[in-house]
Amino acid sequence: MGETLTEKIWRNHIVWSEPGAAGLLYIDLHLLHEVNTPIAFEGLRSSGRTVRRPDLTLGTEDHLVPTVDLFKVIEDPAMRTQAALLAENCDRYGIEVYRRGDPRRGIVHVIGPELGLVHPGMTVVCCDSHTTTMGAFGALAFGIGTSQVEHVLATQTLSLARPKTMRVTVTGQLAPGVTGKDLILALIARIGTAGAQGHVVEYQGTAIEALSMEARMTVCNMTVEAGSRSGVIAPDEKTIDYLRGRPHAPTGRAWDNEVEYWLGLRTDDDAEFDKEVTLDGDTISPFVTWGTNPAQAVPLDSTVPDPASMTDPVERAAAERALAYMDLEPGTSLRDIPIDAVFVGSCTNGRIEDLRASAEVLRGRRVAPGVAFYLVPGSDAVREQAVAEGLEEIFTAAGVQLRTSGCSLCAAVNEDRLSPGQRAASTNNRNFEGRQGKGARTHVVSPAVAAASAVAGRLAAPSDVGC
Structure with a gap:
């Protein structure tokens, strides 16, 4: 075998x-x-x-x-x-x-x-x-x-202990404006926060192959939110292109030898996984969390779920508690939920691709009055590249400061934290109670949705603000 x-x-x-x-x-x-x-x-x-x-x-x-x-x-x-x-x-x-x-x-x-x-x-x-x-x-x-x-x-x-294995196959292609963040939120919403417990998840399929390396990192980053020990994607030419010329990448003949080895690192055709899940990438749309764990997420086009419609008593009780904490009513359109803050950054979405996506939405627009925008690159090198590409000028014109790198509002263990009752559209990975500050309310979204929400002053897609 x-x-x-x-x-x-x-x-x-x-x-x-x-x-x-x-x-x-x-x-x-x-x-x-x-x-x-x-x-x-x-x-x-x-x-x-x-x-x-x-x-x-x-x-x-x-x-x-x-x-x-x-x-x-x-x-x-x-x-x-x-x-x-x-x-x-x-x-x-x-x-x-x-x-x-x-x-x-x-x-x-x-x-x-x-x-x-x-x-x-x-x-x-x-x-x-x-x-x-x-x-x-x-x-x-x-x-x-x-x-x-x-x-x-x-x-x-x-x-x-050797972990079990799980394969997630994402078929089709993601529509324009749908990101790796939306893909992983859709998966967690489907299988739950314990759906991959005890497993290493391997991602396969045409939609995965089409993702950039930054988007693949986002997907693997949040695999742990489904209870998984780890997430993995087989290396391909995109992997090689990303690593080529990096400070600690091999050079010369060593590079050629390593590339040959790397491209041979794949799951065998006759290998068996302990668990299999398939998603249709064509049907995934921008997602947003409404509750207090990453599985409590729905498409942005929908409404806040009603716990009364949930047959599982544990799920229903968790939803009732989440809505009480988030101060939301069942049936509320996600687009009608106002926000006080936006966070673009973290190990999930603090790379240059994420800053570019935010800048594209903010170009020629201003952040809505009263919305605090935390824009925190994932590294000093990302910040330097954003400045070199002129992104900082776009951010400044929109009323946003490009900060220096750090974990910031992802975990709120430094001086960046929200006040009780503040509601944020955030690109981090977790929306637990108090994650971004005691009493703070977090809606996990993609960078483009976060930027659009900052402009609209409510949860919004880029198309809602003219993008």
């Missing part, structure tokens, strides 16, 4: 295995940020251990950094200490770290691909669930916990 792509990568990285037990998986790349990792380093010190492969480890400041003034002192003392400890620990153990002011710095899941650090066939881990982003390159990438961070630092391996 043939193997899936996930099974091939797993087999190539198993250091030790035994029937019925977790395997010991070799890790090719370990990424660090400020949050939680200080605990792992303290564990190393207390046990008298050191970092096994500092050359395969990289740190970056992203979660806690201010985005209005890059060099502003972090106000919260605990956060300030966490940020300082990342740099101190990396320096102590010989790990490269990108501090504020380093042009390579940015959100960990953005700079990994951007610098060419992530290659097809690799295993990649980080103490962050959205490490799944890098599965877009045909890598097995997933988030790990603090104790696992310590284990990887000390051994460059990870004890992990």
